[in-house]
Amino acid sequence: MMKRYIKYIRRKWANISFSRNIDIQLREPIVSFTFDDAPISAFVNGGRILKKYSVSGTFYISLSLMGGEDPSTRFTEQHLKDSIAAHNEIGCHTYGHTELYKVPFLDGKADIEKNQEEIKKIIPNLTLHNFSYPFGSQTQPIKRFIGERFKSARGIEEGINNEHADVLNLKTVKLYEKRHPLDYIFQKIREVKQNNGWLIFYTHDVQDDPTEWGCTPTYFEAVVQKCAEEKIKVLTVNNALNQIENGET
Ligand SMILES: [Zn+2]
Known part of the structure; x- marks a missing residue:
C-alpha cells in the first residue's frame, strides 16, 4: 500500500511542479490515434485500418522490443519502414520500457537517449x-529533460486536452476494449466535438x-469510422501540435 501511495505523490509532484501549459482552443476538434x-498487430491491423480511412497515427516505440523473442508479437525494422511510408509518426518510449520513476534520473535519461540513438541506426x-x-x-527531473528534448509527452491520465493542457503530460483515452465499451468512446467523441x-x-x-491493454480490429475500426462519420480531423501527434502551434485550426 505504502509503495502505491508514494507513487501517487511522486506523479502528482511531477505534474504540479513542472509543466508546459497551453490552451488548446480550436475552431474544430482534433483526434489522434496512438x-x-x-506489438506487430498495432502496425499491421491498426495501420491497415487507419490507411483505409486515409488517416495516420503515432507509434511510440521501445526499441528493445524490436525483433523480440516471440516473433508473432514484436515489430521489425520493416514494420517501422512500412509505417513511415504510410505517413505514420514514430514516437519515442524508453528503450527498455523502463518505468521512469523506479530508476535514478541518469539511468532513465540514458535509456531515452539510447532509444533515440538506436532509431538513427535503422x-x-x-x-x-x-x-x-x-x-x-x-x-520532475525526467519531465524537465523531456521538455528539453521533445515537443510533447503523452501520459496515461484520462481526458481530453483543451484549456490548460500540459504538453508534457498530455491526457488520453484508452482504447482498451475490455474496459471501455464503444458507447463510452463515442461519448468522448461527442465531448471533443463540443469543447x-x-x-x-x-x-x-x-x-x-x-x-x-488492447482491442479487436472491429472495435478499432468502429472508432476510426465514427471519427470519419463525424468529419473529425484525425492527425498524428506531431501534425496536431504543428497545427495547434501555428493556429491553423
Ligand atoms: Zn508501453
Missing part, C-alpha cells in the same frame, strides 16, 4: 519528436482476442 510499445534521417511515458510514470479540444486515443495490440 499506440505504445508496439532510419538515419528520422527524429523522434514526441514521447510517451511507459506506464505514465514520470518524475473543440484534442482527443488522443491510445492502445497497444489490435487483434482478435486482444490483451486487456
Whole structure:
C-alpha cells in the first residue's frame, strides 16, 4: 500500500511542479490515434485500418522490443519502414520500457537517449519528436529533460486536452476494449466535438482476442469510422501540435 501511495505523490509532484501549459482552443476538434510499445498487430491491423480511412497515427516505440523473442508479437525494422511510408509518426518510449520513476534520473535519461540513438541506426534521417511515458510514470527531473528534448509527452491520465493542457503530460483515452465499451468512446467523441479540444486515443495490440491493454480490429475500426462519420480531423501527434502551434485550426 505504502509503495502505491508514494507513487501517487511522486506523479502528482511531477505534474504540479513542472509543466508546459497551453490552451488548446480550436475552431474544430482534433483526434489522434496512438499506440505504445508496439506489438506487430498495432502496425499491421491498426495501420491497415487507419490507411483505409486515409488517416495516420503515432507509434511510440521501445526499441528493445524490436525483433523480440516471440516473433508473432514484436515489430521489425520493416514494420517501422512500412509505417513511415504510410505517413505514420514514430514516437519515442524508453528503450527498455523502463518505468521512469523506479530508476535514478541518469539511468532513465540514458535509456531515452539510447532509444533515440538506436532509431538513427535503422532510419538515419528520422527524429523522434514526441514521447510517451511507459506506464505514465514520470518524475520532475525526467519531465524537465523531456521538455528539453521533445515537443510533447503523452501520459496515461484520462481526458481530453483543451484549456490548460500540459504538453508534457498530455491526457488520453484508452482504447482498451475490455474496459471501455464503444458507447463510452463515442461519448468522448461527442465531448471533443463540443469543447473543440484534442482527443488522443491510445492502445497497444489490435487483434482478435486482444490483451486487456488492447482491442479487436472491429472495435478499432468502429472508432476510426465514427471519427470519419463525424468529419473529425484525425492527425498524428506531431501534425496536431504543428497545427495547434501555428493556429491553423
Ligand atoms: Zn508501453
